[in-house]
Amino acid sequence: MPYKCQCPSQRIKTHNLKVRSMFKACDGRGTTKIFLSIIYTKIPHQICQHSQHSTPICRSGKCEIHRKCSLMSSLALTPFKAGLFVGKSIIVTGGGTGLGYAIAKELVSLGAKVVIAARRIEVLEAAASEMNKSSQRGGKIYVCQCNVRNEDDIQKLVTFALETMGGIDGLVNNAGGQFVSPVENISARGFKAVVETNLLSCFMLSKEIYNRWWSQQEDRKRSGSIVNIILANKNGFPMMAHSGAARAGVENLTKSMALEWIGRGVRVNCVAPGIIYTESGFANYGEMAGAFLSSVLPCIPAHRCGTAEEVSSLVVFLLSDAAVYITGQNMGVDGGMGQGTIPLRPQDHGASLLPVYGELPMKARL
Ligand SMILES: CCC/C=C/C(=O)SCCNC(=O)CCNC(=O)[C@H](O)C(C)(C)COP(=O)([O-])OP(=O)([O-])OC[C@H]1O[C@@H](n2cnc3c(N)ncnc32)[C@H](O)[C@@H]1OP(=O)([O-])[O-]
Ligand SMILES: NC(=O)C1=CN([C@@H]2O[C@H](COP(=O)(O)OP(=O)(O)OC[C@H]3O[C@@H](n4cnc5c(N)ncnc54)[C@H](OP(=O)(O)O)[C@@H]3O)[C@@H](O)[C@H]2O)C=CC1
Structure with missing residues (x-):
C-alpha cells in the first residue's frame, strides 16, 4: 500500500x-x-x-x-539478555548519529557505560540525552568532542574515557566517511583526508587504548574487543576509491592487530555494512542519494536497505563474551550484496536475483 x-x-x-x-x-x-x-x-x-x-x-x-x-x-529490540553489558565500558566513535547511535543505544540499553565521540558536540549532547532515557541497570552515555584525525584529540578521548568510566572494555571505530568522486579528480589532500578519517584514526585510537589500558591488564584472557566498521567493498569501490582503499587498509590492520594482541586477550574484528539507510549518512550526499538508491536497490538480493539496528546487533555480539573465540574476521551485513562472482541481474520486486545470464538450459556450456 x-x-x-x-x-x-x-x-x-x-x-x-x-x-x-x-x-x-x-x-x-x-x-x-x-x-x-x-x-x-x-x-x-x-x-x-x-x-x-x-x-x-x-x-x-x-x-x-x-x-x-x-x-x-524506535521499536527495534535487542536480541540480547538484559544486563549483558553491566560493568562494561565502551567507546563508540561517531556515536551521535546513524550506525554509531544505534550501537551506543543498544549497548546502554544492556547496561554498558558508553563514551560517544565525534566533532559536533551539540549533536553528541542531544543524542546522549535521548539515549540516557533508554539506559538500563546503570548504563550511561558520556560525550567527548574529538576529531579522530587528530592525535591530541585521540589521547584526550582515552584519558576522558578512563577517568569517567574507570576502564575500557570495548572500542567501536565507527566514525568515518568519504565523498563521491572519480579517481582522476580526487586531490592528494582529499585522498589524505579520507585515509586519515577512516584508517589512521582506527590505528591511532586502537593503539592508544592498547598501550594505556589493555597491555596493562593482569587478566590476559579477556581484556578487550575492537570492532572496526568498514564497507562492503571486496571488489573495489568505484567513485569512492579513496574510501575503498582506506577500508581495505583497516581490514588488513584488523588482522595484524588481532594476531599481535591475542596474547593480551584483545580481539579485533571488522563489520562491513552494505547499504544501510541512516538519515545522517545519506544527508552527506544530498540529491545524489536518491539517484544512488534507486539504481542500487534492485541489485541488492534482499531488495531493501539494511537498518542501523541490523548492523548494531552484530557489533554488540562481537563486543560480547559470546564472541570470545572470534578474532581477525570481517563480517558483512549487506542483504547478500557481497555474494557471487558473476554480476547479478537487477530485479524490481521480491524475486531472487539471478546471474546476468539468467537460467541457462541444463545442457548449456559456458
Ligand atoms: C554509499 C555507500 C555506503 C556508504 C555510506 C556511508 O559511508 S554514509 C557516511 C557518510 N558520512 C560521512 O561521509 C561523514 C564524514 N565525512 C567527511 O567528513 C568528509 O567526507 C571527509 C572525510 C572528506 C572530511 O572532509 P573535511 O571537509 O572535514 O576535510 P578537509 O577539510 O580536511 O578537506 C580535505 C580535502 O578533502 C576534499 N574534499 C572534502 N570534501 C569534499 C567533497 N565533498 N567533494 C570533493 N572533495 C572534497 C577537498 O580536496 C578538501 O581540500 P580543499 O579542497 O578544501 O582544500
Ligand atoms: N550508511 C551506510 O550505508 C554505510 C555506512 N558505512 C560506514 O559506517 C559508519 C557510520 O555511517 P553512518 O552512521 O551511516 O553515517 P554518519 O554520517 O551518520 O556517521 C559518521 C559519523 O562519524 C563522525 N565523524 C566523521 N568524521 C569524523 C572525524 N573526523 N572525527 C570524529 N568523528 C567523525 C560523524 O560525526 P561528526 O560529523 O559530528 O564528527 C558521524 O557521527 C561510517 O564509517 C560509514 O562510512 C559503511 C557502509 C555503509
Whole structure:
C-alpha cells in the first residue's frame, strides 16, 4: 500500500513505501512489541521536496516515510539478555548519529557505560540525552568532542574515557566517511583526508587504548574487543576509491592487530555494512542519494536497505563474551550484496536475483 506524505508543504510526492509485514517480538523481559518490516518498492529521486532542503529524506519528522523509519528504529529490540553489558565500558566513535547511535543505544540499553565521540558536540549532547532515557541497570552515555584525525584529540578521548568510566572494555571505530568522486579528480589532500578519517584514526585510537589500558591488564584472557566498521567493498569501490582503499587498509590492520594482541586477550574484528539507510549518512550526499538508491536497490538480493539496528546487533555480539573465540574476521551485513562472482541481474520486486545470464538450459556450456 503506498503512503502519502503528510508534510505541510504539500509538495511531497507519493513515495513507494510498502509495509510488508507486522509481527510481534518479545524483548526477553516479557514485553511484547509490534515490529514493522518495510520495503521500498521504488525510490524516487527525491522522496521529499521541501523547499528549504534538498536531501532525499524528509527532515520535518512529519512525512510518512520518516515516521515509519523512526518508528521502526524506535521499536527495534535487542536480541540480547538484559544486563549483558553491566560493568562494561565502551567507546563508540561517531556515536551521535546513524550506525554509531544505534550501537551506543543498544549497548546502554544492556547496561554498558558508553563514551560517544565525534566533532559536533551539540549533536553528541542531544543524542546522549535521548539515549540516557533508554539506559538500563546503570548504563550511561558520556560525550567527548574529538576529531579522530587528530592525535591530541585521540589521547584526550582515552584519558576522558578512563577517568569517567574507570576502564575500557570495548572500542567501536565507527566514525568515518568519504565523498563521491572519480579517481582522476580526487586531490592528494582529499585522498589524505579520507585515509586519515577512516584508517589512521582506527590505528591511532586502537593503539592508544592498547598501550594505556589493555597491555596493562593482569587478566590476559579477556581484556578487550575492537570492532572496526568498514564497507562492503571486496571488489573495489568505484567513485569512492579513496574510501575503498582506506577500508581495505583497516581490514588488513584488523588482522595484524588481532594476531599481535591475542596474547593480551584483545580481539579485533571488522563489520562491513552494505547499504544501510541512516538519515545522517545519506544527508552527506544530498540529491545524489536518491539517484544512488534507486539504481542500487534492485541489485541488492534482499531488495531493501539494511537498518542501523541490523548492523548494531552484530557489533554488540562481537563486543560480547559470546564472541570470545572470534578474532581477525570481517563480517558483512549487506542483504547478500557481497555474494557471487558473476554480476547479478537487477530485479524490481521480491524475486531472487539471478546471474546476468539468467537460467541457462541444463545442457548449456559456458
Ligand atoms: C554509499 C555507500 C555506503 C556508504 C555510506 C556511508 O559511508 S554514509 C557516511 C557518510 N558520512 C560521512 O561521509 C561523514 C564524514 N565525512 C567527511 O567528513 C568528509 O567526507 C571527509 C572525510 C572528506 C572530511 O572532509 P573535511 O571537509 O572535514 O576535510 P578537509 O577539510 O580536511 O578537506 C580535505 C580535502 O578533502 C576534499 N574534499 C572534502 N570534501 C569534499 C567533497 N565533498 N567533494 C570533493 N572533495 C572534497 C577537498 O580536496 C578538501 O581540500 P580543499 O579542497 O578544501 O582544500
Ligand atoms: N550508511 C551506510 O550505508 C554505510 C555506512 N558505512 C560506514 O559506517 C559508519 C557510520 O555511517 P553512518 O552512521 O551511516 O553515517 P554518519 O554520517 O551518520 O556517521 C559518521 C559519523 O562519524 C563522525 N565523524 C566523521 N568524521 C569524523 C572525524 N573526523 N572525527 C570524529 N568523528 C567523525 C560523524 O560525526 P561528526 O560529523 O559530528 O564528527 C558521524 O557521527 C561510517 O564509517 C560509514 O562510512 C559503511 C557502509 C555503509
